[in-house]
Amino acid sequence: MVSCPRRIAVVPRYVRSVLVLLLLTACSGGGGQGADGAAGVGDPYFPKSGNGGYDVTHYGLTLAYDPEGAPALTASAAITARAGQDLDSFHLDLKGLDVKEVTVEGTRADWSRSGQELKVRPAHPLDKGETFRVTVAYSGTPRPISDPDGSTEGWLRTADGALALGEPVGSMAWFPGNHHPSDKASYDIAVTVPKDLTAVSNGEPAGERTTGSRRTFTWHTREPMASYLATLAIGRYTVTRSTTKDGLPVYVAVDPSQKSASREVLARLPEVMDWARLNFGPYPFSSTGAIVDRPEDAGYALETQNRPVFPGAPDTATLVHEIAHQWFGDSVTPRTWRDMWLNESFATYAEWLWEEDEGGATAEETFTDLYDNGEDDYPDLWDFPPGDPPTAADISSDPVYQRGAMIIHRIRRTVGDDTFYDLVQGWTATHRHGTADTDDFTAYVEKQAPDEDFDEIEEIWDDWLYGKGKPELP
Structure with a gap:
């Protein structure tokens, strides 16, 4: 039986996804190793979670x-x-x-x-x-x-x-x-x-x-x-x-x-649903709704x-965020907890798009303000790259949400709106009701983006998704 490590060692990103996939396959019994199912699938942050x-x-x-x-x-x-x-x-x-x-x-x-x-x-x-x-x-x-x-x-x-x-x-x-x-x-x-x-x-x-x-x-x-x-x-x-x-x-x-x-x-829920379907593609589930409890019952929306x-009672931005998750996280689910940024970057960027469409700040203005002044509200904004949080405690930290949304905006700015929305809706359709990891996403973007944008897309991965510190703008 394969022994599943508590944490995957730091390796170059071009082999990281392959290593994770091999470990998940081995620990889930996909390799036919032995007759005892593994106690855990070797997730890089929660290695005891799941079973093989x-x-x-x-x-x-x-x-x-x-x-x-x-x-x-x-x-x-x-x-x-x-x-x-x-x-x-x-x-x-x-x-x-x-x-x-x-x-x-x-x-x-x-x-x-x-x-x-x-x-x-x-x-x-x-x-x-x-x-x-x-x-x-x-x-x-x-x-x-x-x-x-x-x-x-x-x-x-x-x-x-x-x-x-x-x-x-x-x-x-x-x-x-x-x-x-x-x-x-x-x-x-x-x-x-x-x-x-x-x-x-x-x-x-x-x-x-x-x-x-x-x-x-x-x-x-x-x-x-x-x-x-x-x-x-x-x-x-x-x-x-x-x-x-x-x-x-x-x-x-x-x-x-x-x-x-x-x-x-809550009266705006049907409106938010229509807006989300227009931007992200067909709704992936057979009903929608909400549960609103007392503020003291839980300290966060989910x-x-x-x-x-x-x-x-949520504000509209929070409602938009959680409804966007129905596409990004609920339908297209992260394959491991390292891929959490795929959930939160899109849900956060949905808030930017909603504000833009409602006549508020454009996504470009939100991006620029966050780049120039983001540390005021998010002191840890540049502490680590969204694609590689250092510990399990960091998978829901600000870089995953805010810097992750900045990555999505950089992609949009690089490929243009027509290609961007085609890319987003293609992504949600391709992995509908499935799981996906970061390498699935980067490979998908590279395949769908125009050839002339390939070098800039690669720079986004290098500088924004995996790079340390505050990236420089071109």
Whole structure:
């Protein structure tokens, strides 16, 4: 079995992507090494995340949550997967919680725990290419997880329920799975809660029933979703259902305390959707919407699939940012956490484009002001290149967002608007519902850009994407 390093050594960028791909392939069992699935896929920032030897195609989660209960959560996860190698054992990621029973293909399996790893040994080995179903019965009180950058994710208790947020590794706090963005799956989530509460998740509502003092809400997500984008919001929400002009379902859940403050900006959601589709291409999902909780429930907005989560009423720029993520991050998902800049650069640049189209500062003016004065608002703007953050704590830092957006603008300025928008929409179409890394993006841009722009594009990669310090402008 291949031994997966905790961190990939610094190597020249022209071989970095190849090395990462080889490690991910080897650690996922793609090389046919041994009969034990690896405990981690060798991600350069979160090496224990994900698991090798199989690919998940569907999660079926059945959850019962009572904020005052002990245990608060009683659950079962039915995970359908395909073996990428012969498997005597495999791992799932699960942080905390108590496992009661594990079955594989309906037969009880042996299992053991070590940190976030749940190691499963089926009664009968699995053959390469075999589709199998593993079911985990578990319970407990889910806990929050602290990120390397100090933010909190996982399972967050709120005044009237709970909020589950998963970026980058928080989803393992409430269900077992292959928790790495390189493995996407469809979802069915059934959540039973006290009947005075509502449970909101990704995708579309697929049923609701009341039994005695409890209500069960079922949600279905048919498009592939990375587990870090899965969300579950439980509380007393004001729920609004509508459709856009072309019939796309819109499902919005707002904490009553935020209803008034949110009304005006949420009314612009269909307008933002139309604008985003015009710029980025067809919308990749079958519904849209938002979840607005109290400001104290989470300290950040998050682009959870179909239904971004906001800590209090968002402003329009934040709404635009999170809706843009539905294309950049949710549909086209980073293959490793090193590729985070592909998410945040486009979402940040979407804010620039929106302001430009609304008659405010042009993207060029925003770029120039950021280049000249950016350190005033973002002291670490030039500390490291977006394509190679130094640590896991840096993948959500200002260079990834702001300098990343400057890279996108440099590309636009180099190739011109017609080619730029063709390039952007081609990118979202080519990798729709898939994963991509930085080398995929740079190769795509080089292929689509006019030949006469090749040298300047190469300079953008050298100076802006990977170069240290503040780049010089031509």
